[in-house]
Each structure stands twice: as structure tokens, then as C-alpha cells.
Amino acid sequence: MTRKLKKGGYTAILSVIVIAAVVLLNLIVGRLPEKVRQWDMSSSQIYTLGGTTQDLLRSLDRDVTIYVVADPDSVDKRITSFVKRYEDLSDCIKVVTVDSVLHPDEVKKLKAQDNTLLVSCDSTGRTESIALADIIKMDEMSYYYYGQSKETEFDGEGQLTGAISHVINDAEKTVYFTEGHGEAALGATASDMLKKSNLTVNTVNLLTGGSIPKDCQLLLMNAPASDLANDEKKMISDYLDGGGRVMILAGYSEKDRPNLNALMNDYGLNLENGLAADTKKFYQNNPYYIFPTIQAGSEVTNGIDGKSAALVLQSAALTQKEGLPEGVEVTPFMETSDGGMVVTADKQTQGTYILGAVSEKTLSSGTARLTVFSTPSLIDEGLNTSFTNLTNLTLFMNAVTTNFDDVSNVSIPSKSLEVTYNTVTHGGMWGILFIFVIPVVTLAAGLVIWLKRRRL
Incomplete structure (x- = not known):
């Protein structure tokens, strides 16, 4: 075996090992909970579940299935990521994706509508449907006047927690x-x-x-x-x-x-x-x-x-x-x-x-x-x-x-998706420092350095 062939064999083996390691790492990461794989870096913490939801999920004693009924390629990733966090927090929650394009018969069997979350509890026989459009809300007036689609609110937790509470309770x-x-x-x-x-x-x-x-x-x-x-x-x-x-x-x-x-x-x-x-x-x-x-x-x-x-x-x-x-x-x-x-x-x-x-x-x-x-x-x-x-x-x-003895406050307001800006309303001394002092000092230091280098 020539030296060149031996070197190529080592390279091929190393490449196979690296590819196998990457595949294995992806499989491991894919099985991690959603909250571990994706941190909530959103400004309004849209993926973070509050105390009301966590208390409800901890006390669950009935199995609940959340069906994501839609074309998987068309569902906003924020919604799918958010729904999986419920599954991570309770063994009683199961999330199932139903492809409405490939499996229309299954959608019909569930008596579901396309582009919805269908929350179902077999022990009570109750279901609740949530339109995906009710989770990520749009400003209709912005589109009407300016022709621009503008997101205003994310109401995932309020809608889904309320639906789960509804299907597990018999009382109305x-x-x-x-x-x-x-x-x-x-x-x-x-x-x-x-x-x-x-x-x-x-x-x-x-x-x-x-x-x-x-x-x-x-x-x-x-x-x-x-x-x-x-x-x-x-x-x-x-x-x-x-x-x-x-x-x-x-x-x-x-x-x-x-x-x-x-x-x-x-x-x-x-x-x-x-x-x-x-x-x-x-x-x-x-x-x-x-x-x-x-x-x-x-x-x-x-x-x-x-x-x-x-x-x-x-x-x-x-x-x-x-x-x-x-x-x-x-x-x-x-x-x-x-x-x-x-x-x-x-x-x-x-x-x-x-x-x-x-x-x-x-x-x-x-x-x-x-x-x-x-x-x-x-x-x-x-x-x-x-x-x-x-x-x-x-x-x-x-x-x-x-x-009511058997009703809890699970009403969670929606979270804003409006862009927030860091604004100092009353600057005072901070305004003087950042608007005048720091720019003047920076310019003066630059001028001094420039003069020194010019003389060299």
C-alpha cells in the first residue's frame, strides 16, 4: 500500500467518524426537550410558560392530546415550538401532527378544521379547536391602509391553557x-x-x-x-x-x-x-x-x-x-x-x-x-x-x-409582538454624558493620536 493511499484511507475513516458523530449528536439533540433545544430569547418571552400554566400541567390527571392540524410546512415555527413545551412539562400531554394535505381523511375523522390546534381529552369526550390565526394576531387595519402585514400579539399560552382547562373539566x-x-x-x-x-x-x-x-x-x-x-x-x-x-x-x-x-x-x-x-x-x-x-x-x-x-x-x-x-x-x-x-x-x-x-x-x-x-x-x-x-x-x-369552587382563573393575556425600542425619556445627566461628553472625548483622543503619529 502506497503512502498516498494510506493517507487517503485515514482521511476517509476520519470523515466517516466525524459524519457519524454529527448524526449521533443530532439524534441526541432531537430527543432533548424543546425548552433545552431552544432558549426563549424573544423580547416578550412568548415561549415562557407562566405559573398558571405550570400549575395546571402539574395537576393534570387526565390525558390530553394536542393535534396540530395543518400542512407542516405552512405552520409558523413559533407555534410548533411553543406547543411542544406543553408536552415537555407533563406526561399527560401528547402532541400529534396531522398533515391536512397528505391525510385529509384523518382530519375528517377527527372532525377538525384545517390550520387549527385541536385539543382533545378522551376521558371527558370534550374537544376545543383553536385557529392558528388566533394565536399570532395581525393588525388588519395596517394591511387595509398600508398593504403591510403587521403582527401584534402572540396568544399561544392564553388560548392553549384555556383550551386544556376546558376539555378536562366537566363543569360548565x-x-x-x-x-x-x-x-x-x-x-x-x-x-x-x-x-x-x-x-x-x-x-x-x-x-x-x-x-x-x-x-x-x-x-x-x-x-x-x-x-x-x-x-x-x-x-x-x-x-x-x-x-x-x-x-x-x-x-x-x-x-x-x-x-x-x-x-x-x-x-x-x-x-x-x-x-x-x-x-x-x-x-x-x-x-x-x-x-x-x-x-x-x-x-x-x-x-x-x-x-x-x-x-x-x-x-x-x-x-x-x-x-x-x-x-x-x-x-x-x-x-x-x-x-x-x-x-x-x-x-x-x-x-x-x-x-x-x-x-x-x-x-x-x-x-x-x-x-x-x-x-x-x-x-x-x-x-x-x-x-x-x-x-x-x-x-x-x-x-x-x-x-365557583371548581373554576380557576386560567385567563392569560396575550403577549405583544410589537417592536420595543430602548428609549430614555428623561435623560438628564445621562443624556449630557452620551450626547456631548463621550463624543467630545472620543474626538479629542482621536485628534491627539493623529497628531502624535503625524510627527513621527
Whole structure:
């Protein structure tokens, strides 16, 4: 064997070893969990699963299959990578890809739609379908006006966690929103969060309907501008006396609402006449834009970080009656600071005022529960869209779901895909340093070096 042939043989053997090592490494890496193979480097942490999802997956005791029904080549890689993270966190989760192009019969057998995630639980027989377009949301107006496709939100965790919670639970709960008193419309975000927690939302006009529907498990009034009729007040009182659940987002109104206030008085709360303000904890020099004090120890505030903030605007104020009715216990969970006040046209009354409270009444047959927020701005669509880091919606959803023993708050808001820029709003000395000092020093040093080299 010549030396040249021997050298070529060593090279060939070495090449085979390297190729085999690369193939083996790829096989090993391919079997690693998705969270290990792909780190979440996105600015809004779209691949990171929050505590609510992790708690749900850890407690799973029923098998759930997530079918990715689409042409695999057309599915956004962010979605497939995200879905696999659920499989990594629970042995009860299985992800199956169904190629809708090659296997249309299998799609038909599953009764699925193309370009969807189908979440299925065999033990309950329930399924939930999620359109891929509902996960990565687009700005339709941008395309309409400018002809450009612009991504706005990634709602993978909210949609998928809500769907899993829905298919594993047998219980269905119905929430009725009242109409006929100038109530504010429920925003898209709040409606979406109620749906994610598997709550069916309907509306009811008590005056024309004549009664509270029998399947109503929570009656909710959102910013009634006018008062309850006498018949309506009696209906709600009777519903509560039968162990019912009622939530009121009262809000400030220039109209007198004696029946509404009388309903609250029966449960130890009084709606003050005037606007709430806070001279110590407010936003942008406006004492009517209040950062409320969140009280620990309430079911409504469970899981809320003490460093996070809620914001309420143009709020009414509540106080607790000195002599509580028999069997009634009031638990405030949101208040002004001691710099709070109620402002009317002719006076200002200082004190600490309640902005949110739960009142429970012990009955012979169970417990009645009345939850009152003093402001509907808590779920205002514009406010929560502008300030995505507020805990407003979490407080609202906690208040809703704590009315049910077998419903948890699994409502997770979508994450922004908007491009964020590092901007110094008030530079001060830092602005002077980076705009003037550093450039001048750099130019001076360069000039000195240039002069020295020129003399050599």
C-alpha cells in the first residue's frame, strides 16, 4: 500500500467518524426537550410558560392530546415550538401532527378544521379547536391602509391553557350580564378572558325577562348608569338569599341609585355620593387616577405580586357600615391610601375608602356572596390596552372565579409582538454624558493620536 493511499484511507475513516458523530449528536439533540433545544430569547418571552400554566400541567390527571392540524410546512415555527413545551412539562400531554394535505381523511375523522390546534381529552369526550390565526394576531387595519402585514400579539399560552382547562373539566358555568340600566359594554379583552376560564357569558334584562335565569351562577352588573327598579331589586335580593352570587362594578353616576345602594347596604356596604380621589397614590398629577392599595389575605388578591400595580379612574367610593347586618362579613381587598377623599360639588371628605370588597352572608342553606368594585374602569379596554402591566384584569378574573369552587382563573393575556425600542425619556445627566461628553472625548483622543503619529 502506497503512502498516498494510506493517507487517503485515514482521511476517509476520519470523515466517516466525524459524519457519524454529527448524526449521533443530532439524534441526541432531537430527543432533548424543546425548552433545552431552544432558549426563549424573544423580547416578550412568548415561549415562557407562566405559573398558571405550570400549575395546571402539574395537576393534570387526565390525558390530553394536542393535534396540530395543518400542512407542516405552512405552520409558523413559533407555534410548533411553543406547543411542544406543553408536552415537555407533563406526561399527560401528547402532541400529534396531522398533515391536512397528505391525510385529509384523518382530519375528517377527527372532525377538525384545517390550520387549527385541536385539543382533545378522551376521558371527558370534550374537544376545543383553536385557529392558528388566533394565536399570532395581525393588525388588519395596517394591511387595509398600508398593504403591510403587521403582527401584534402572540396568544399561544392564553388560548392553549384555556383550551386544556376546558376539555378536562366537566363543569360548565354561566355568567349573566344585566341590561337595561345603561350598563357599559364588556370589552373584548375581558370577554376573551372569561371565555378562557370556560365561562359562558349571556345577557339578561331583568325587567322584561321577569326573573333571573335558573342557570345563572353569577349575575354581573357593569357600570349601571340608572337605578334598579323595585322589582329588580327584589329579584336580586331573593337570588342572593337563595345562596346566589352577584358582582357589581358600580362606578360613579350623577343619578341617584337608592335601590342599588340599598342592595349593598343589606350586605354591609355603602356607596358614597361623590368621586373618589387619592392625594398620595395617584398617576400623573391627577388624584382621580388612583393606584389602589391591594390588601393581602383575600381570595381576590391571591397570586398578585405586591410590587405590581392596579389603576382605577374616575371611581366611586365605598364605606363599610358600622353595624353589619346579622351573618354578614365584609372583606375589603382594594382601598385608597389614608390620603383618600370623596369629592362632591361642595365638599371634600378625607379618609380611607374601599374600592373593592367581598361581602358574604351566612344562610341556613349556604352562603350568599356579593362582590363590589367601585369602578368599571378596572376592565376598561383602552386602559388595559395602554397599560399591559397592570393587575386590573387579574383582580377582575380572580373576583369572578372565586365565586365557583371548581373554576380557576386560567385567563392569560396575550403577549405583544410589537417592536420595543430602548428609549430614555428623561435623560438628564445621562443624556449630557452620551450626547456631548463621550463624543467630545472620543474626538479629542482621536485628534491627539493623529497628531502624535503625524510627527513621527
